[in-house]
Amino acid sequence: MTEVSTAFNPFSPRAKTARLFLSFFPADARQRIKMTTKILPRASKDRSFVQVKFNDGKEMKLDAEKLGIKGIIEEVDRHSRSLNRANELNGN
Template sequence: MLTRFLTEVRVKFNPFSPRSKSARLFLTLIPPNARATGMKIEAKMLPRTSKEPASLDVKFRDGKELSLDIDKMRITEVMEQVDRHSRMLARKEELSGN
């Protein structure tokens, strides 16, 4: 997963719910030095009895924000959504020569 174009990640999930697996896996895919490189990561864990769906909000370097209801998504679908815009930004960066 391309994380160098992410500036902010906000995840909200119930860690005990099996439907929150995508949220937990997404957090594991973020590199350990992400905060040191300037990425803001906010993870909110909901109480065990919460019925609120898991959600993911991602902000990219170009200002685009992506909000996903990951309660019903697999991790591959989540990665595909995030990587789609990251690849576009990588292509723009490559073409501009930066």
Template sequence: MITRFITDVTTRFNPFSARAKSARLFLSFLPPTARSSGMSINAKLLPRASTEPSTLQIKFKDGKEMKLDCESMGIKSIVEEVDRHSRLLQKEADLAAA
């Protein structure tokens, strides 16, 4: 997953819920140096009894914002959505450098 174009990650999930697996896995896919390289990561853990749905919001360097529903999407589809836009930004950066 190309993470260098991601500027902000905000997620809300119940860590005890099986439906929050996608949000937890997405956070684990972020590199350990993400915060030191300028990425803002905000994770709000909901109480065990919470029925609020798990959400994931991602902002990119070009200003695009994605709001993903972690309960209906699996981790593969979330990574595909993020990579689709990251690859587009990578192509633009490669063309600008050439």
């Protein structure tokens, strides 16, 4: 991953997925990955999301409220594994 962007209302229980996703990153991740977080106002009706950009240029914008943490992790892992396989096949 090269970039991670999130947006959520910290006062909403539906923001849990986006917050959990961010908590999975180690403390030094900001040195390697550009991370952006947008805090929505308390009265905001906007949905929480997680947007991820990978080394190959692929971007995913995932609805954090709809997918849940398990769904987001599965989507991100699926593409990461395919990138790792391609790197192994190319000898990198």
